[in-house]
Amino acid sequence: MSIENKKTLDVYQDTAHLYLENTIEHDRLDPEKAKKKREALDEFIRISFSSLPENAKVFEIGSADGVNAKYIESLGYDVTASDIADDFIKATRSQGVKTIKFNALEDDFVEKYFAIFCWRVFVHFTEEDAKKLISKAYQNLEENGIFVFNAINREAKEVDSEWVDFPGEYHMGVERYYNYFTQDKLDEIIGQTPFQIQSFHKEGGKEKNKWLVYVLKK
Numbered sequence: 001m002s003i004e005n006k007k008t009l010d011v012y013q014d015t016a017h018l019y020l021e022n023t024i025e026h027d028r029l030d031p032e033k034a035k036k037k038r039e040a041l042d043e044f045i046r047i048s049f050s051s052l053p054e055n056a057k058v059f060e061i062g063s064a065d066g067v068n069a070k071y072i073e074s075l076g077y078d079v080t081a082s083d084i085a086d087d088f089i090k091a092t093r094s095q096g097v098k099t100i101k102f103n104a105l106e107d108d109f110v111e112k113y114f115a116i117f118c119w120r121v122f123v124h125f126t127e128e129d130a131k132k133l134i135s136k137a138y139q140n141l142e143e144n145g146i147f148v149f150n151a152i153n154r155e156a157k158e159v160d161s162e163w164v165d166f167p168g169e170y171h172m173g174v175e176r177y178y179n180y181f182t183q184d185k186l187d188e189i190i191g192q193t194p195f196q197i198q199s200f201h202k203e204g205g206k207e208k209n210k211w212l213v214y215v216l217k218k
């Protein structure tokens with residue numbers, strides 16, 4: 001686990017309550033946009049998971065407010081949500097979803113899953129962290145299982161990585177580490193594992209170029 005990720009997790013431990021409030025405030029400022037974004041993510045999850053067996057075990061890394069985990073559970077899957085910050089774990093449990101404390105880079109999975117979902121978490125990973133989690137996900141998936149994740153696209157940024165405290169409604173009063181990946185780099189890392197890329201697309205931002213979104217198949 002990198003020092004960058006560790007320090008960022010320390011920030012979340014102290015400020016998760018602010019992150020949760022800011023997320024609600026952000027959605028409240030433009031409810032129409034928030035609704036469309038939610039519907040698009042729900043549809044992506046539903047389609048990506050459609051090949052999984054009924055009641056398949058699904059693990060989510062970095063669940064934060066638990067909204068994604070709750071949606072995945074509503075599709076009939078057996079979800080284990082997880083995070084590191086206590087306030088995130090509390091928030092996800094309050095949605096009624098089984099939730100554990102789990103550091104994706106340090107802790108061992110206790111069983112295998114048909115899907116591992118990791119949304120907006122690679123933003124806080126160095127390249128080494130990304131390599132580690134992708135190969136760990138492979139080892140802990142059932143045959144034909146999927147690993148779904150996204151990362152911020154380096155092409156849309158002017159620097160490779162930075163420590164940021166966003167202005168406006170996302171202001172937390174302390175910087176978090178953000179790392180930006182190129183598609184080539186992620187393809188190279190994925191190519192070092194036996195994973196197949198089941199689907200890939202870019203999305204978000206004005207040019208729909210902000211995020212690199214991968215569904216990998218074991």
Ligand SMILES: C[S@@+](CC[C@H](N)C(=O)[O-])C[C@H]1O[C@@H](n2cnc3c(N)ncnc32)[C@H](O)[C@@H]1O
Nearest residue numbers: 012062063064084102103104105119120121124
């Ligand atoms: C930007 S938030 C995204 C939260 C949520 N997945 C979403 O899309 O709303 C980043 C999340 O990654 C989690 N995270 C970062 N590094 C992690 C690690 N090594 N293990 C587990 N969770 C981690 C943080 O605790 C936080 O919940």
